[in-house]
Amino acid sequence: MTYLDIEVFDENGEKVRVGDMLKGKWTVLYVYPKDNTPGCTTEAKEFTELLPEFEKLGFQVIGVSKDSVESHRRFKEKHGLKVKLLSDPGVELIKALGAWGKKKRYGREYEGVIRSTFIVNPDGKIVWEKRNVRAKGHAERVLKVAKELIGE
Numbered sequence: 001m002t003y004l005d006i007e008v009f010d011e012n013g014e015k016v017r018v019g020d021m022l023k024g025k026w027t028v029l030y031v032y033p034k035d036n037t038p039g040c041t042t043e044a045k046e047f048t049e050l051l052p053e054f055e056k057l058g059f060q061v062i063g064v065s066k067d068s069v070e071s072h073r074r075f076k077e078k079h080g081l082k083v084k085l086l087s088d089p090g091v092e093l094i095k096a097l098g099a100w101g102k103k104k105r106y107g108r109e110y111e112g113v114i115r116s117t118f119i120v121n122p123d124g125k126i127v128w129e130k131r132n133v134r135a136k137g138h139a140e141r142v143l144k145v146a147k148e149l150i151g152e
Contacts, residue, residue, distance in 0.1 A: 003096035004124045009087040011076065013069045016086075018093060019124055026059040026150065027120040028142055030133075031099040033113040035067045035075035039135035043115075044075070046139035048082045059146055060084065066091050066113065099131070117142055119149060 004019030022029075030047065032040045047054075047061050054061050062084045067075070072085040086093070091113075094100050099116040102109055115135065119128040119142070128145055146152075 003093060006093045006096055008064070008093050009069050009089075011069060011072045011085045011087075018086075021062070022120050022124050024122050026057070026122060026146070028054060028059055028061045028117065028146065029064065029097075029120055030062070030115075030117040030142075031064045031094055031097060031113060032115055032135075034065060035071045036078070039115070040065070041075075041079060043133075043135040043138055044081050044083060045079055046135075046137070047142075048080070050139045050143050051082050053143055054146065057146055057150060057152060062086060064088055064093060064097075066094065119146060121149075 006018050007015050008018065010016050030043065032043055034040055044063060051061055064086045066089050067087060068089065069087045072087055075081065076085065088094050091100055094113055097116065097118060099114045101111065101114050103112045114131050115133045116129065116131045117133055118126045121127050127149060
């Protein structure tokens with residue numbers, strides 16, 4: 001089973017198969033730790049701001065976290081977000097993407113979500129990935145990579 005076979009919940013609470021969402025489209029799939037935290041809010045707002053440019057290139061932008069559908073709904077509402085958000089409470093998709101692992105904070109080691117971004121081609125193949133992303137300015141950097149990948 002690949003990450004494409006995993007089922008998660010979309011922002012409306014509908015169960016969706018990842019492969020069905022990505023099929024036939026260029027996709028920016030970004031994994032983030034938690035709704036309504038400073039870095040995650042910055043990242044989501046920047047992707048929302050640049051969404052028209054991504055769409056012009058034929059890309060969809062989808063964020064994934066382990067937060068609940070309800071948390072995603074409030075997050076989108078509060079910040080006027082336009083990107084799609086997927087809820088992966090069992091971290092199955094997040095782990096399949098390799099975006100889960102050891103982290104360190106204040107000298108304490110723990111397991112958690114590693115902020116990561118993937119560009120997936122219309123065949124569902126990951127053609128670019130970046131882990132341990134710095135949120136501020138990241139969407140702009142991803143847009144540049146997207147343009148390069150499709151020859152813009």
